[in-house]
Amino acid sequence: MSNAELTWFKSSYSGSEGDSCVEVALTQNDSTTIHVRDSKDTTLPSFQVTSTAWAAFVAHI
Structure with missing residues (x-):
């Protein structure tokens, strides 16, 4: 699955300073893969x- 096919969101665990930004996406119909x-x-x-x-x-x- 390509990045373009995923809906990415910023993790609530990313730093508020903007220096430690992580995004996560869930695969539709598959809650076992992050x-x-x-x-x-x-x-x-x-x-x-x-x-x-x-x-x-x-x-x-």
Whole structure:
């Protein structure tokens, strides 16, 4: 799935200073995959993690 096909939103965990911006997207009909990208440079590749891995990451930070 390409980045253009996803609806990206800024993570509530991104810094308010604008220096640590992460965007996430969910795949429709698949709540088990979380797409993550750098919102400062959206031309960079995104990556995908499982919802379990994302929850563990968020809990850690």
